[in-house]
Amino acid sequence: MxxxxxxxxxxxxxxxxxxxxxxxxxxxxxxxxxxxxxxxxxxxxxxxxxxxxxxxxxxxxxxxxxxxxxxxxxxxxxxxxxxxxxxxxxxxxxxxxxxxxxxxxxxxxxxxxxxxxxxxxxxxxxxxxxxxxxxxxxxxxxxxxxxxxxxxxxxxxxxxxxxxxxxxxxxxxxxxxxxxxxxxxxxxxxxxxxxxxxxxxxxxxxxxxxxxxxxxxxxxxxxxxxxxxxxxxxxxxxxxxxxxxKTMGIRVRAQNSNAMALAAYLYKNEDVDAVYYPGLPTHADHDLAKQQMKGFGGMLSFELKAGLDASEFMKFLKLIKPSMSLAGVESTMLSPVKTSHALMSAEDRAKQGIGDGLIRFSVGIEETDDLIADIEQALEKIKSKTVLT
The missing domain is CATH 3.40.640.10 (Type I PLP-dependent aspartate aminotransferase-like (Major domain))
Structure with a gap:
């Protein structure tokens, strides 16, 4: 065969x-x-x-x-x-x-x-x-x-x-x-x-x-x-x-499914200004992604609306880990300007569209509802802190 x-x-x-x-x-x-x-x-x-x-x-x-x-x-x-x-x-x-x-x-x-x-x-x-x-x-x-x-x-x-x-x-x-x-x-x-x-x-x-x-x-x-x-x-x-x-196929397909659900949730969230995920029909290259990808992956990025501090938001997460690297079975988030793209100058990051408020989200295999609940509780806390401040 x-x-x-x-x-x-x-x-x-x-x-x-x-x-x-x-x-x-x-x-x-x-x-x-x-x-x-x-x-x-x-x-x-x-x-x-x-x-x-x-x-x-x-x-x-x-x-x-x-x-x-x-x-x-x-x-x-x-x-x-x-x-x-x-x-x-x-x-x-x-x-x-x-x-x-x-x-x-x-x-x-x-x-x-x-x-x-x-x-x-x-x-x-x-x-x-x-x-x-x-x-x-x-x-x-x-x-x-x-x-x-x-x-x-x-x-x-x-x-x-x-x-x-x-x-x-x-x-x-x-x-x-x-x-x-x-x-x-x-x-x-x-x-x-x-x-x-x-x-x-x-x-x-x-x-x-x-x-x-x-x-x-x-x-x-x-x-x-x-x-x-x-x-x-x-x-x-x-x-x-x-x-x-040996388990990559199973893991990745679960992450595909979770990422699609989280991207859709974030896209509709009033506290989020932008979501970057090729599986969303609103993505500029969605049609091309459909032509050359079998699944849209477990990675996405998003930006909180103005006034909400990305670093503070990640500190309030309880289930999702603010952590380096990506693609583990556990969900993680990070700030590219502080990690994956820290060696680039601010000017060069700006050319790529990478701002201080961008959050990269590696979606794991947890239950989708649990991930959404964790994001929501962190958003509530950061909004409360922003108002109090």
Missing amino acids: NRQKKGVNTICTHVGEVEDKQFKGAISPLYMTSSYAFEDVDVKRYPRYFNTPNQEALCEKIAALEHAEASLVFGSGMAAISTALMAFLQAGDHIVLQQTLYGGTYNFVVTQLEKYGITYSFTEGWKAGDFEKELRPNTKVIYIETPSNPLLTITDMKAVAQLAKKHGAVSMIDNTFASPVNQNPIDFGIDVVIHSATKYMGGHSDVCAGAVACSKEHRDLIWQSAICFGGSLSEYTVWLLERSI
Whole structure:
């Protein structure tokens, strides 16, 4: 049976397992060793070479989920992003990046690339024409993020992929917010798919990892940089991630449902000025999101109405955790200006539309009514405090 014909939950559960030949256990055994034989073996294994038994099994699972030929796993999402970029860029090259990006990616680009003689351009928007305007004869990579962090903008993957191929560039995407459950960019022609596997793949706020999925040819190029940069995972983290992915399909679909309900609730709430969620018909790119996403994801952002302090509001939450990161089974909120995009200047954040009052909401798997009740009690307290003040 073709692995790409299997359902998501089947792939999550069964593809990329290490067979326990000795004891016939139901799950992958964990090989903790960092030292393997080199004589009379088919593969000379070493953790930094991304070819231990648990690493190879996990990569097979992630590749299957992203409809890719191959995959590599890394010590963090930024390790995956930086290694993938540096594998395809060298002195004299140019890269075009989407304006709306994760702050860590933006910081890497503006603080590191010029050291290597690599130039870059950020688009004014996230339409295909915005990317085309920034192309140069030496453009080697076009980099996108959809849905974007934190404003959930939607970029046309097929249009960008076609543009990259037309100009001989490699197309890359940060697919973290969508997860492989909701979106498979390779099906739309994207060359390299990147994840912070800390997020939906891990899903329990207890691992830090990254992943890249692509063709075998591109994987081999990335591998050549990866073994030099050394961003490999510990074997235990690899094993935990493989275990966590088994429930990703179930978790993400529950988060999709909850996020849709919370976005609709917030959109109608008189204390909220704006809601950013591609599942809402009012979202500017809702129709495009429907074309390229199977589900709209568990992430949304919103802004409270003028006069209501976002930081104070989050302090009053009892169930939803004001916490860093995202995509765990527990619901969390944060202020992008203080966390994910803190390394950007206020001016650059403003260009992306990220204000001090923006709240990013990672919706978990709790009961929707409980999440709404928690938001309502926090709103009542912040309004009461605002009036009293």
